[in-house]
Amino acid sequence: MALSTDEVRHIAHLARVALSDDEVERMRDQLSSILDHFDVLSEIDTDGVPPTAQSFELTNVERADEVGSSVEREEALEGAPRREDGYFRVRAVLD
Amino acid sequence: MADDSSIDLDRLAHEHADALRAGEYTSRELTEATLTRIRAQQDPLNAYITITEELALEQADAADARLSSDSAAPLTGVPIGVKDLLSTRGVPTSAGSRILEGYRPIYDCTVVDRLQNAGAVIVGKTNLDEFAMGSSNEHSAFGPVRNPWDTDRVPGGSSGGSAATVAARGVPLSIGTDTGGSIRQPAAFCGLLGLKPTYGRVSRYGVVAFASSLEQVGPFARDARDVAELLGTIAGADPLDSTTSPELVPDYTAGFERGFEGLRVGVPSQFFAEGLDDGVRQAVETAIDTFEAGGAIIDRSVELPTSPAALPVYYIIAPSEASANLARYDGVKYGFSFIEGESVDEEMSETRARGFGDEVKRRVMIGTYALSAGYYDAYYLKAQKVRTLIRREFEAAFTDHDLLLTPTTPSVAFALGEKLDDPFAMYLNDLYTLPVNIAGNPALSIPCGFDQGLPVGLHLIGRPFDEETLLRASHAFEAETDWHRQAPASGS
Numbered sequence: 001m002a003l004s005t006d007e008v009r010h011i012a013h014l015a016r017v018a019l020s021d022d023e024v025e026r027m028r029d030q031l032s033s034i035l036d037h038f039d040v041l042s043e044i045d046t047d048g049v050p051p052t053a054q055s056f057e058l059t060n061v062e063r064a065d066e067v068g069s070s071v072e073r074e075e076a077l078e079g080a081p082r083r084e085d086g087y088f089r090v091r092a093v094l095d
Numbered sequence: 096m097a098d099d100s101s102i103d104l105d106r107l108a109h110e111h112a113d114a115l116r117a118g119e120y121t122s123r124e125l126t127e128a129t130l131t132r133i134r135a136q137q138d139p140l141n142a143y144i145t146i147t148e149e150l151a152l153e154q155a156d157a158a159d160a161r162l163s164s165d166s167a168a169p170l171t172g173v174p175i176g177v178k179d180l181l182s183t184r185g186v187p188t189s190a191g192s193r194i195l196e197g198y199r200p201i202y203d204c205t206v207v208d209r210l211q212n213a214g215a216v217i218v219g220k221t222n223l224d225e226f227a228m229g230s231s232n233e234h235s236a237f238g239p240v241r242n243p244w245d246t247d248r249v250p251g252g253s254s255g256g257s258a259a260t261v262a263a264r265g266v267p268l269s270i271g272t273d274t275g276g277s278i279r280q281p282a283a284f285c286g287l288l289g290l291k292p293t294y295g296r297v298s299r300y301g302v303v304a305f306a307s308s309l310e311q312v313g314p315f316a317r318d319a320r321d322v323a324e325l326l327g328t329i330a331g332a333d334p335l336d337s338t339t340s341p342e343l344v345p346d347y348t349a350g351f352e353r354g355f356e357g358l359r360v361g362v363p364s365q366f367f368a369e370g371l372d373d374g375v376r377q378a379v380e381t382a383i384d385t386f387e388a389g390g391a392i393i394d395r396s397v398e399l400p401t402s403p404a405a406l407p408v409y410y411i412i413a414p415s416e417a418s419a420n421l422a423r424y425d426g427v428k429y430g431f432s433f434i435e436g437e438s439v440d441e442e443m444s445e446t447r448a449r450g451f452g453d454e455v456k457r458r459v460m461i462g463t464y465a466l467s468a469g470y471y472d473a474y475y476l477k478a479q480k481v482r483t484l485i486r487r488e489f490e491a492a493f494t495d496h497d498l499l500l501t502p503t504t505p506s507v508a509f510a511l512g513e514k515l516d517d518p519f520a521m522y523l524n525d526l527y528t529l530p531v532n533i534a535g536n537p538a539l540s541i542p543c544g545f546d547q548g549l550p551v552g553l554h555l556i557g558r559p560f561d562e563e564t565l566l567r568a569s570h571a572f573e574a575e576t577d578w579h580r581q582a583p584a585s586g587s
Binding site: 030054 | 444464519
């Protein structure tokens with residue numbers, strides 16, 4: 001399945017990865033050829049077969065709801081590239 | 096007291112453990128000698144991203160105190176390398192990526208915690224493909240690792256540094272992770288044992304996440320006894336990882352005296368089809384003969400017909416999970432951050448563009464596409480359904496077999512650069528290991544011969560939570576052959 005340049009740009013936007021024009025071209029060719037190899041799956045009959053999300057399902061693993069220790073704010077902010085007043089700082093999300 | 100230079104670093108972990116107990120040398124002496132050797136081997140191997148000298152010596156002193164007070168565990172005082180995908184408190188954890196530049200975790204992952212409780216001495220964080228995505232260790236922001244058997248060749252990946260340092264006799268043990276073959280393939284390429292435990296056997300808490308439904312942490316070592324000891328140390332339920340199994344951790348050496356006798360072994364034809372190199376096939380067939388001569392019952396009628404589809408299934412599921420797991424790298428909380436943009440979007444997109452390497456970008460893009468509106472059913476859901484079929488075939492195969500034997504890889508270690516421009520050719524390397532992650536079973540690669548002077552791996556696949564049988568068979572094989580004792584010339 002061949003991807004278009006626009007599709008590659010759209011996926012890159014969804015994934016929040018900035019790509020140069022050259023990278024878009026290269027990515028289009030590489031991803032298209034990888035997607036070609038996925039076609040064999042459509043030949044496999046999976047009617048009525050349930051999906052597997054994880055190999056040995058443990059369901060509803062529970063624990064007691066008890067207050068425990070948690071990470072100190074200062075520790076959590078240690079690696080922050082930008083911070084202000086005890087918070088992570090980012091650019092305005094809304095204008 | 097021994098002089099550093101007189102310590103035999105070619106020893107196995109349990110041999111070091113005996114020597115430490117006998118007072119032949121101290122853990123500090125062993126650790127100093129180990130640090131000297133792994134530093135000397137950095138050029139050309141590049142097996143470590145960080146060598147943790149100070150911490151290692153502290154841990155060695157603590158181990159010596161334990162050894163003299165008789166409170167020592169089997170691994171107390173023994174040096175070990177840990178893949179730089181495992182979080183270590185206060186010690187840089189890079190995942191082989193530029194995007195984690197400067198990142199120091201504020202907690203230890205459970206596996207590292209257990210190693211430290213056992214008194215093991217962590218000497219460094221080993222090199223890997225970025226975020227464990229790769230089969231050659233060439234996708235590391237810290238440069239490729241080289242194979243000690245031939246430094247123009249790759250060590251395999253993604254746990255390439257963990258494999259190379261054990262093969263070169265830098266350390267007797269190391270820890271890797273295996274999402275599609277990332278322990279077993281480098282073990283095969285470097286002539287070692289490498290075990291991917293059953294999904295849920297070992298905690299993933301604090302392991303930088305790539306594909307959460309597929310990956311497991313596991314050991315590299317040079318004999319079955321050492322693998323058994325290390326697995327026993329790290330395995331077991333963890334309240335911090337709800338996907339760990341409550342299944343009890345057995346004594347993994349319990350079957351060591353039973354040999355091959357009566358083992359029902361399946362040899363699935365799908366793993367011997369076109370694409371398998373003749374030299375690898377011959378070594379594997381000879382190994383199967385050794386099993387048979389020892390009393391194993393070989394059955395070549397077992398079929399896993401859907402297993403070739405594991406490759407596309409894996410390359411949909413793993414990137415899909417990766418695209419979600421790697422969404423956390425936004426330049427806001429830690430690591431590399433591009434902060435000169437005009438908007439949130441621009442800063443995030445530039446942070447990720449500059450922080451991620453090509454292979455990571457490719458996989459994040461594939462995963463994003465496979466999960467996107469309009470394609471989810473055709474790719475992700477379809478792959479999950481085929482996953483069910485593959486799992487069922489494994490279940491059926493194990494109703495009347497104790498283990499399956501296949502080659503670990505279609506070829507021996509390839510040259511650096513050989514597959515770098517063709518992502519799919521690189522993916523084909525994991526053809527025989529991927530189905531096992533899809534199904535969740537445990538599997539072990541052990542050395543079984545050479546092709547073109549390079550090690551060949553025999554792949555033992557077991558029943559869920561039956562690592563014991565894999566190690567029993569491996570131990571029996573070691574009694575009949577000496578492949579596991581072969582060392583690369585560059586080793587010591």
